[in-house]
Amino acid sequence: xxPVSPTIPRKQRLAxxxxxxxxxxxxxxxxxxxxxxxxxxxxxxxxxxxACDRKDxxxxxxxxxxxxGVGNTDNLVLIQQVRxxxxxxxxxxxxxxxxxxxxxxxxxEGADPVLRRAYLELADGSGQRPHAPGIVPELLERVLPVHxxxxxxxxxxGCPPSAxxxxxxxxxxxxxxxxxxxxxxxxxxx
Amino acid sequence: xxxxxxxxxxASCRSRGGASxxxxxxxxxxxxxxxxxxxxxxVGCLGPCSDGPLLAMDADPKAQTQxxxxxxxxxxxxxxxxxMEAAAQHTLAHWCPAGGLRIDLNHPFFQLQRRLVLEHCxxxxxxxxxxxxxxxxxxxxxxxxxxxxxxAVIEQVRRxxxxxxxxxxxxxxxxxxxxxQMPGTEKVVVCNADEGDPGAFMDRTVLEGDxxxxxxxxxxxxxTVGASRGLIYVRAEYPLAIARLRTAIAAAQGHGxxxxxxxxxxxxxxxxxxxxxxxxxCGEETALMxxxxxxxxMPRPRPPYPAERGVFGLPTLINNVETFAxxxxxxxLGLETYGRGTKVFSLTxxxxxxxxxxxxxxxxxxxxxxTMGGGTPAGRSxxxxxxxxxxxxxxxxxxxxxxxxxxxxxxxxTIMGSGGMVVMDDTTDMVDIARFFMAFSREExxxxxxxxxxxxxxxxxxxxxxxxxxATPEDLEQLESLCRMVKDTSLCGLGQGAxxxxxxxxxxxxxxxxxxxxxxxxx
Amino acid sequence: MNLYSLRIDDHDVAIAADSTVLQAAxxxxxxxxxxxxxxxxxxxxxxxxxxxxxxxxxxxLPACITPVQEGMQVHTATPRLQDIRRTLIExxxxxxxxxxxxxxxxxxxxxxxxxxxxxxxxxRLPYRFPDRHVDLSHPLFGMDHNRCxxxxxxxxxxxxxxxxxxxxxxxxxxxxxxxxxxxxPWGAVEACTHCGKCVxxxxxxxxxxxxxxxxxxxxxxxxxxxxMQARQQQRWNP
Ligand SMILES: Cc1cc2nc3c(=O)[nH]c(=O)nc-3n(C[C@H](O)[C@H](O)[C@H](O)COP(=O)(O)O)c2cc1C
Ligand code: SF4
Ligand code: SF4
Ligand code: SF4
Numbered sequence: 001x002x003p004v005s006p007t008i009p010r011k012q013r014l015a016x017x018x019x020x021x022x023x024x025x026x027x028x029x030x031x032x033x034x035x036x037x038x039x040x041x042x043x044x045x046x047x048x049x050x051a052c053d054r055k056d057x058x059x060x061x062x063x064x065x066x067x068x069g070v071g072n073t074d075n076l077v078l079i080q081q082v083r084x085x086x087x088x089x090x091x092x093x094x095x096x097x098x099x100x101x102x103x104x105x106x107x108x109e110g111a112d113p114v115l116r117r118a119y120l121e122l123a124d125g126s127g128q129r130p131h132a133p134g135i136v137p138e139l140l141e142r143v144l145p146v147h148x149x150x151x152x153x154x155x156x157x158g159c160p161p162s163a164x165x166x167x168x169x170x171x172x173x174x175x176x177x178x179x180x181x182x183x184x185x186x187x188x189x190x
Numbered sequence: 191x192x193x194x195x196x197x198x199x200x201a202s203c204r205s206r207g208g209a210s211x212x213x214x215x216x217x218x219x220x221x222x223x224x225x226x227x228x229x230x231x232x233v234g235c236l237g238p239c240s241d242g243p244l245l246a247m248d249a250d251p252k253a254q255t256q257x258x259x260x261x262x263x264x265x266x267x268x269x270x271x272x273x274m275e276a277a278a279q280h281t282l283a284h285w286c287p288a289g290g291l292r293i294d295l296n297h298p299f300f301q302l303q304r305r306l307v308l309e310h311c312x313x314x315x316x317x318x319x320x321x322x323x324x325x326x327x328x329x330x331x332x333x334x335x336x337x338x339x340x341x342a343v344i345e346q347v348r349r350x351x352x353x354x355x356x357x358x359x360x361x362x363x364x365x366x367x368x369x370x371q372m373p374g375t376e377k378v379v380v381c382n383a384d385e386g387d388p389g390a391f392m393d394r395t396v397l398e399g400d401x402x403x404x405x406x407x408x409x410x411x412x413x414t415v416g417a418s419r420g421l422i423y424v425r426a427e428y429p430l431a432i433a434r435l436r437t438a439i440a441a442a443q444g445h446g447x448x449x450x451x452x453x454x455x456x457x458x459x460x461x462x463x464x465x466x467x468x469x470x471x472c473g474e475e476t477a478l479m480x481x482x483x484x485x486x487x488m489p490r491p492r493p494p495y496p497a498e499r500g501v502f503g504l505p506t507l508i509n510n511v512e513t514f515a516x517x518x519x520x521x522x523l524g525l526e527t528y529g530r531g532t533k534v535f536s537l538t539x540x541x542x543x544x545x546x547x548x549x550x551x552x553x554x555x556x557x558x559x560x561t562m563g564g565g566t567p568a569g570r571s572x573x574x575x576x577x578x579x580x581x582x583x584x585x586x587x588x589x590x591x592x593x594x595x596x597x598x599x600x601x602x603x604t605i606m607g608s609g610g611m612v613v614m615d616d617t618t619d620m621v622d623i624a625r626f627f628m629a630f631s632r633e634e635x636x637x638x639x640x641x642x643x644x645x646x647x648x649x650x651x652x653x654x655x656x657x658x659x660x661a662t663p664e665d666l667e668q669l670e671s672l673c674r675m676v677k678d679t680s681l682c683g684l685g686q687g688a689x690x691x692x693x694x695x696x697x698x699x700x701x702x703x704x705x706x707x708x709x710x711x712x713x
Numbered sequence: 714m715n716l717y718s719l720r721i722d723d724h725d726v727a728i729a730a731d732s733t734v735l736q737a738a739x740x741x742x743x744x745x746x747x748x749x750x751x752x753x754x755x756x757x758x759x760x761x762x763x764x765x766x767x768x769x770x771x772x773x774l775p776a777c778i779t780p781v782q783e784g785m786q787v788h789t790a791t792p793r794l795q796d797i798r799r800t801l802i803e804x805x806x807x808x809x810x811x812x813x814x815x816x817x818x819x820x821x822x823x824x825x826x827x828x829x830x831x832x833x834x835x836x837r838l839p840y841r842f843p844d845r846h847v848d849l850s851h852p853l854f855g856m857d858h859n860r861c862x863x864x865x866x867x868x869x870x871x872x873x874x875x876x877x878x879x880x881x882x883x884x885x886x887x888x889x890x891x892x893x894x895x896x897x898p899w900g901a902v903e904a905c906t907h908c909g910k911c912v913x914x915x916x917x918x919x920x921x922x923x924x925x926x927x928x929x930x931x932x933x934x935x936x937x938x939x940x941m942q943a944r945q946q947q948r949w950n951p
Contacts, residue, residue, distance in 0.1 A: 106842035159814025190813025637889030
C-alpha cells in the first residue's frame with residue numbers, strides 16, 4: 001500500500017460512520033475530550049453521527065473511522081459509499097474488525113431465525129415480526145466484519161478502543177503517516 | 191474333460207454377483223454329476239474389475255487358460271451345459287459363456303504385469319491353506335527359520351531397496367534393523383491393513399485373494415526382529431478380508447505355521463486381528479497403535495518412533511500389507527531376480543479397463559494408463575493421472591512418461607502413495623478434484639492440531655468459493671499460502687499431505703483455477 | 714549431569730541433555746509462544762505455536778517436545794515462524810466464537826495475549842461463527858464451548874493430576890469438542906470432584922466459575938506447578 005502523501009497543506013476531511021455496533025466506539029471517540037479541539041483544528045469533520053449533521057456521505061474524504069459490522073442493507077450501501085469516497089478507511093473497534101457482538105446472531109444461521117427468535121419466540125404473547133419495507137432496512141443473512149465486505153486500510157481493534165488508542169491511530173494519519181500498532185495497549189481485542 | 195472354473199469372489203466381482211455365480215455353478219456341476227471333471231472354486235481378484243463378474247477357466251492341457259467377463263450370474267446350469275457341449279465338440283478354445291465376453295489374456299493389461307505380491311491371487315482358493323501350501327506358501331518362512339540368521343535377512347531386505355508400501359515409502363530394511371536392535375524379548379509386529387484412501391483397494395485384494403502370503407511375511411518379520419506377538423489392524427469395511435484372515439490364521443495355527451515352536455524351531459509367533467472402526471486417520475501408524483490400545487485414534491508426535499515405543503509401549507514393527515506380502519517373493523527370488531520389485535496399483539477413473547494390477551517398479555505411467563488400461567473409454571484425451579489419494583497429486587498428461595517410482599513422482603509434486611491411481615480425462619475440472627480431496631481431509635482430520643483441524647476447513651471453504659466463482663486473485667494467493675502453512679505445520683501425515691492435491695493442481699493446472707476467477711476482480 | 718550446548722537465536726545455552734528446546738529457551742530467557750503446553754502436564758504438541766526452525770532440518774519442530782541436541786542451532790522467531798503463528802491464532806479465532814468484550818477472561822486470556830504477541834489486529838481468514846453450546850449444569854462451574862480452543866489442558870489435568878478423567882475429546886476434525894463423561898452434562902458426571910483444576914488451567918474463558926462476569930476470571934496456572942511440586946516433595950506448607 002502506498003503511504004498517504006506525507007505533507008498535506010490543507011485540512012484533512014475526516015468522517016466517522018456507525019454501522020452495526022453499540023455506538024460505544026463513538027462514545028470512546030468523544031472521550032478524546034479536549035484533544036477533540038485540537039482535532040477540529042487539523043481536520044474538518046465532514047460526516048459523523050456525533051459531530052456533524054450531514055445525511056449523505058460526502059465525496060473526497062481523507063480518513064473515515066467505521067464503527068460496527070455490516071449487518072443490514074443500509075450498512076451495506078453506506079460502506080460501499082464510504083469505500084468509494086474515502087482514502088483511508090479505518091476499521092474502528094471490534095465489531096468492525098471481527099463482527100463481535102452483533103456477529104453473535106450469525107450462530108443462528110440466517111436473518112429469518114434471528115427475527116423469529118427475537119420477535120416471536122422470546123416475545124411475551126403478542127409477538128409480531130417487524131416488516132416495513134423501505135423504512136426498516138432488511139437484515140443481511142450474516143453480520144460481517146468490514147474487511148470481509150470492502151478493503152480496509154487500518155485496523156483499530158478494541159471493545160471499545162480507548163480514547164488514547166484512537167488518538168494513536170488518528171494522529172499519525174493526520175500527519176500523513178501510517179500508524180504503527182502493536183502491543184497490548186494498542187491492538188488487544190476486547 | 192478336466193477343467194477348473196475359477197470364479198472371482200473378491201469384493202468388486204462379489205458386488206456384481208460373483209458369489210452367486212460360484213454358487214449356481216457349483217450347484218449345476220453337482221446336479222450334472224460332473225464333480226470330478228469340472229471343479230468350481232472361488233478365488234481372489236482376477237484383475238480387470240471393470241469387466242466383472244469374472245470367470246477363469248483352466249482346461250487341460252494347462253496352457254488353455256481363458257478369462258471371461260460380464261458373466262450373467264443367474265443361470266449356472268446353462269453355462270455348464272454349454273461348456274460341456276463345447277468340450278464334447280472340442281471347441282473349448284472358442285467357447286464363451288452366453289451373454290459374457292472373452293477377455294484376451296495376451297492384452298498388455300496382463301502381459302505387462304509382473305505378479306510377485308499377487309502371484310497366487312486369483313489362482314488359489316483363499317480359504318484353503320492346502321492350496322496355498324501347494325503354491326509354495328510358508329516355504330520361505332521355513333527356510334528363514336532353518337537358517338536362523340536374522341541379520342542376513344535384514345541385509346537382504348535392505349539391499350533389495352524395498353520401501354514401505356503404505357504411503358510414506360520408508361526403507362523397510364532400516365525399519366527392521368531398528369526394531370531388531372531394540373533390547374528385550376517382547377516386541378510386536380503390526381500389519382497395517384487400514385487402507386482408507388478413497389479409490390484404493392490393493393491391500394484388500396491381497397487379503398481377500400491370498401492371506402497366507404501376508405501372514406508368512408509377518409512371521410518372517412517377527413522372527414527377524416525378535417517379536418512374538420502379531421496384530422493385524424484391518425478396517426471394519428472389509429468384512430470379506432476379515433473373514434479370509436480369520437480362516438487363514440486358524441488354518442496356519444492348525445498347520446503349525448503360527449503359534450509356538452513354528453516348524454519345529456524356537457520361534458513363537460501368533461497373530462490377532464483388530465478391527466478398526468473406519469477412521470482414515472487410524473491408518474497413520476501412531477494413531478493406529480492408540481486405536482489398538484483401545485484409545486482414541488489420534489496421532490502423536492514422533493519420536494519416539496514405534497520401533498522404540500509402540501503398541502503397549504513395546505518396540506513395534508509396523509508395515510503395510512503389501513510390504514509384508516513382498517517378503518516371500520523377495521526371499522525366494524533373491525536380490526538379482528527380484529530386481530527393483532513391483533508395485534500394486536488400483537487403476538480407476540476414466541480408463542477403459544480398471545482393476546488391480548502389479549507392475550515392475552519404474553514402468554511409465556503412460557504404459558500403465560494407456561497401454562495396459564487402454565486409455566479413456568470415450569476416446570477423449572487424458573488430462574492427468576492422480577496418485578497418492580488425499581495426500582497425493584496429479585501428473586499432467588504431457589508428463590505421463592514419468593516412471594512409477596518414489597523419486598520421480600515426488601519430483602513432480604505428487605507421491606507414490608499406497609497405490610491408488612485415478613485417470614482423469616479432459617472433461618475433468620481439476621479444482622473440483624482438489625476440492626473433493628480437501629473435503630475428504632476436512633472430514634477425516636482427527637482434530638488434534640490446529641492447522642489441520644481448522645486449516646482444512648478454511649481451505650475447503652476457499653475452494654468452494656473459487657468453484658462458485660466468488661473468488662478474487664487475492665483469494666488464490668491466500669489458498670496457496672495457507673496450503674503451505676498447513677503442510678509445514680501439521681502434526682501428522684494427514685494434515686501435512688492434505689494440501690498436496692491443491693498445490694499439485696495449482697502447479698500443473700493453474701489455468702483451471704484462473705478460469706474460475708471472475709474477470710472484474712482480476713488486476 | 715550430562716550437558717549439551719546449543720545456540721538459540723543469538724544466545725548460547727548449556728542445559729541438561731534430557732531437556733527440551735522449550736526448556737532451553739526458557740533458560741536463555743527467550744520467549745517461545747505456547748498454548749496447549751503447560752508445565753506439569755504431559756506435552757501433546759497440538760497447538761503448533763512453539764514450532765521452531767532448526768538449522769539443517771527442513772521440518773519445523775515443536776519446541777515443547779523436541780529434545781535438545783549438542784550443537785543444535787535453533788531459530789525461534791524468523792519471519793516465516795511469525796507468519797505461521799499469526800495464522801494459527803487467526804485459525805483459532807475464526808473457528809470459535811471469541812467475543813472478548815463480553816468474556817469472563819477478558820484481559821486475562823492467553824488467547825487474547827497471543828493475538829497481541831503475534832500482531833493480529835484483524836483476521837485475514839473469514840470468521841466461521843459455528844453453532845456451539847454452553848453447559849451450565851455444574852453447580853460451581855460453567856463450560857462455554859464457544860471459547861474453547863481444544864488445547865486439552867482440562868482433559869489432561871483432570872486425568873493426570875486429579876485422576877478423575879471427567880473430560881475427553883469427542884468427535885473429530887472441525888466437529889471436535891470437549892465432552893464430559895460419556896457426553897453427558899458436566900453436572901451429571903459423578904466422577905467430578907469439584908476441584909476446579911480444569912477451570913484453573915483453561916487458557917481462555919471456556920471454563921469459568923459460575924457467577925464470574927466480564928473480565929472476572931483470573932486463572933493462575935502457577936498454582937498447578939506449586940501443587941505438583943508439593944506432591945513431589947511431600948511438602949504442603951510452602
Ligand atoms: C493419514 C494417514 C493414513 C495412513 N493410512 C495408511 C493405511 O491405510 N495403510 C498403511 O499401510 N499405511 C497408512 N499410512 C502410513 C502409516 O503411517 C505407516 O507409514 C505405514 O503403515 C508403515 O508401513 P510401511 O513402511 O510398510 O509403508 C497412513 C499414514 C497417514 C498419515
Ligand atoms: S494433522 Fe490432522 S489428523 Fe494429524 S494430528 Fe493434526 S489434526 Fe490430527
Ligand atoms: S473440577 Fe476437577 S474433577 Fe471436575 S472436571 Fe475439573 S479438573 Fe476434573
Ligand atoms: S475448555 Fe479450556 S482447557 Fe479445555 S480444551 Fe477448551 S480451552 Fe482448553
